[in-house]
Amino acid sequence: MPDLSGQPLADLKQWLAIGTAGEDALLLRLLDTAWQICARFTGHGAAEWADLDEALRHGIVRFAAHHYRERDEGAAQLPAAIAALWRPYRMVRL
Numbered sequence: 001m002p003d004l005s006g007q008p009l010a011d012l013k014q015w016l017a018i019g020t021a022g023e024d025a026l027l028l029r030l031l032d033t034a035w036q037i038c039a040r041f042t043g044h045g046a047a048e049w050a051d052l053d054e055a056l057r058h059g060i061v062r063f064a065a066h067h068y069r070e071r072d073e074g075a076a077q078l079p080a081a082i083a084a085l086w087r088p089y090r091m092v093r094l
Helices: 007-016 024-042 054-069 080-089
Strands: none
Touching: 007 024, 007 054, 024 054, 024 080, 054 080
């Protein structure tokens, strides 16, 4: 698992306008889950945050933020805006 406690966590907290560390453990779990879903969706397995293209990183942050905001609503499908960010990176198998 990549270290998501630096820039990824800071980006997510900025996206959600969270200034305290009280939610960091939850946010890190959400980032990790979003990272794993991105890897399954695209078929890419980058080892580090910096190895990902900007669109993939942005989609991971947005997806983690989506799960944070909708955490009481239960499981949901991948939002279309995030799928659109990741789709160009999806590995196609013939």
